[in-house]
Amino acid sequence: MRQSRQYKSPNAAMMWSLVLPGLGQLYNKDYLIGFALIGLEFVVNLNSNLNLSLISTFIGDIHSAHHIINYSWGLFYPSIYGFAIWQAFNSAKANNDKMAGKEAERRTYFSGFFIGLVIGMDFGLFWHDSGFIIHHQATRFLDYPVFNGIVFGLILGFLGSIMENKVYRKSKAANYG
Numbered sequence: 001m002r003q004s005r006q007y008k009s010p011n012a013a014m015m016w017s018l019v020l021p022g023l024g025q026l027y028n029k030d031y032l033i034g035f036a037l038i039g040l041e042f043v044v045n046l047n048s049n050l051n052l053s054l055i056s057t058f059i060g061d062i063h064s065a066h067h068i069i070n071y072s073w074g075l076f077y078p079s080i081y082g083f084a085i086w087q088a089f090n091s092a093k094a095n096n097d098k099m100a101g102k103e104a105e106r107r108t109y110f111s112g113f114f115i116g117l118v119i120g121m122d123f124g125l126f127w128h129d130s131g132f133i134i135h136h137q138a139t140r141f142l143d144y145p146v147f148n149g150i151v152f153g154l155i156l157g158f159l160g161s162i163m164e165n166k167v168y169r170k171s172k173a174a175n176y177g
Contacts, residue, residue: 024088116160
């Protein structure tokens with residue numbers, strides 16, 4: 001698959017996938033999975049009308065943002081997005097370890113964060129029009145499906161990261177203890 005290995009920045013791979021799912025994989029020269037993720041992103045994005053909902057969100061048209069998005073398709077997007085970023089980062093780290101002649105690590109990085117991000121974004125999309133959000137002025141911006149997904153995703157992502165680090169520390173202490 002890869003003829004010659006060269007250093008790949010895990011942060012650059014993660015940022016490329018942040019821009020568009022699959023670009024980080026292309027950066028890592030994982031062409032098959034990269035093109036598959038780009039294809040999935042376009043299919044889900046077009047069928048969910050996510051970009052149209054984003055435009056409505058940014059111009060402040062809450063009614064249009066709610067009614068234009070297809071939630072049946074939109075709930076797939078966080079999974080594709082989170083997986084693409086996670087996989088690009090971990091693939092670049094594994095590539096660099098192989099290039100340096102190190103044994104492959106059993107540990108993956110940021111798994112808790114990205115699992116929490118995906119679950120939080122799905123919950124945010126699903127619960128964006130709850131009674132609490134609509135009736136409190138301070139949380140009114142969360143009535144937009146996109147903003148609510150991002151906020152819930154980041155909150156659960158950070159909680160997942162904290163939980164992953166605690167579990168990893170405990171398992172590491174148990175191995176050395």
